[in-house]
Amino acid sequence: MLHGAGGSGEQVLPYFTALGDRLSMAVVAPTAQQPVQTTSNLDLAGIFGSRFRMPRWDLAGRDFPLAALRWALTELGADPNRCVLAGVSMGGLATWNLSMRFWHSFAAAVPLNGALSIWESFGTDARTRALLPNTLPLPLFVVHGGKDERISPEFDRESVRTLRDLGHQEVEYVEVPEGAHGLDTLGLAEGSPLFRQLERRLCRASRTDQSASISHRANEDTHGRAHWVGLDGITPQRTAEVHARWTAADRVDIEASGARRVALYLRGDRLSPGDMVTVTVNGVVSPVRFTPDLATVHHTFQNTVDPGLVAEQVIRLDVPQPPGDEPAEPTNRTRGRDAETI
Known part of the structure; x- marks a missing residue:
């Protein structure tokens, strides 16, 4: 409160x-x-x-x-x-x-x-x-x-x-x-x-289970993550957006804009060690092998202290950009925050 x-x-x-x-x-x-x-x-x-x-x-x-x-x-x-x-x-x-x-x-x-x-x-x-x-x-x-x-x-x-x-x-x-x-x-x-x-x-309020489909917007990397997908390298003074969906047990389709990378937070409630996942980001296909590790579990739990946000593997993939629309890396965090409040 x-x-x-x-x-x-x-x-x-x-x-x-x-x-x-x-x-x-x-x-x-x-x-x-x-x-x-x-x-x-x-x-x-x-x-x-x-x-x-x-x-x-x-x-x-x-x-x-x-x-x-x-x-x-x-x-x-x-x-x-x-x-x-x-x-x-x-x-x-x-x-x-x-x-x-x-x-x-x-x-x-x-x-x-x-x-x-x-x-x-x-x-x-x-x-x-x-x-x-x-x-x-x-x-x-x-x-x-x-x-x-x-x-x-x-x-x-x-x-x-x-x-x-x-x-x-x-x-x-x-x-x-x-x-x-x-x-x-x-x-x-x-x-x-x-x-x-x-x-x-x-x-009766209770957080819902992680959905197979996530839509999220962010204008700073600090809040780029939502459940099992995230954005980073967000363009200053721009709102980034991601739509991600598990379209099959071994396939994730992602559309993203306004950021340099997307992150997938993978865990064993969907996958078994060694499983291959096909990840498509803005039409570009990448095969990913699920290889959980304890260090990732520790790091993601330490960040949130929330079991629902723990990941066993984090995969980061580049977001393909339209020609001439490459987002710049943020260079001044304070200046970016001031621009946000305006």
């Missing part, structure tokens, strides 16, 4: 302890920190982002939210298939953004009085909005106060409309008519209609 600007985990935690008790659910509420690197903060504060000097969540996922998830998995023995991400205000922005980038790590997401980007107060944040289809496999319970004057409910209305137009099957939107920006105005007290609605939603 991620708090808003100027708040803390300690302040937001009491609002969700009753829900945790009802569902036998641990509620982890980290406190945001000052970022190590200066950013433009346009995604959090729009054109006045340079004035935002409070602790903040890194919407690209390089700080406390994912560290808190790792802590819950290792220290609390949390079920990796039953982890839900929620947040209010600035935490609602982080919930949307982390859900778009790391949707494969969560069973559901609950943004409260949030938005994809406050920059959209001044125009469409096309770079962030391009990631919204990533949430199609993820159940969403979106709540916004109808009288919120700090983050307009129109932001969430628009995102939910877009997802419904794209065919999202499990997105629910609740607009609280008298709700304002404060969490205490949304009517989440124990036993309230909204409390019971959220309880019913989270009671």
Whole structure:
């Protein structure tokens, strides 16, 4: 549960302890920190982002939210298939953004009085909005106060409309008519209609099994992976995209753009050691032999502490590029991040 600007985990935690008790659910509420690197903060504060000097969540996922998830998995023995991400205000922005980038790590997401980007107060944040289809496999319970004057409910209305137009099957939107920006105005007290609605939603939330077909978008290598396929060498200031499908027990077809390479994370639930797999990337065929090794198991588990994301072999293949469309290798990570928030 991620708090808003100027708040803390300690302040937001009491609002969700009753829900945790009802569902036998641990509620982890980290406190945001000052970022190590200066950013433009346009995604959090729009054109006045340079004035935002409070602790903040890194919407690209390089700080406390994912560290808190790792802590819950290792220290609390949390079920990796039953982890839900929620947040209010600035935490609602982080919930949307982390859900778009790391949707494969969560069973559901609950943004409260949030938005994809406050920059959209001044125009469409096309770079962030391009990631919204990533949430199609993820159940969403979106709540916004109808009288919120700090983050307009129109932001969430628009995102939910877009997802419904794209065919999202499990997105629910609740607009609280008298709700304002404060969490205490949304009517989440124990036993309230909204409390019971959220309880019913989270009671059945569970991460789905890895699909035979994956579609994923990314604008940084840090969130290039989704389940068993990934992208790296992503072109700066561009949204990369991959569509991958197991079309047979020994065949994977991949279409990719905006990145130099694709990665396949192979494991023994689909293959046996020595099996040959035909991998096609943008029409170019490569034979791959499945040769699992313990070092890869250790490395992939260490990175995520999530058994569902462990691989026994990682294969990286070049993405064939149309003439004149070769992506350049990123040379300045900080500059790439600043461009993303714009």
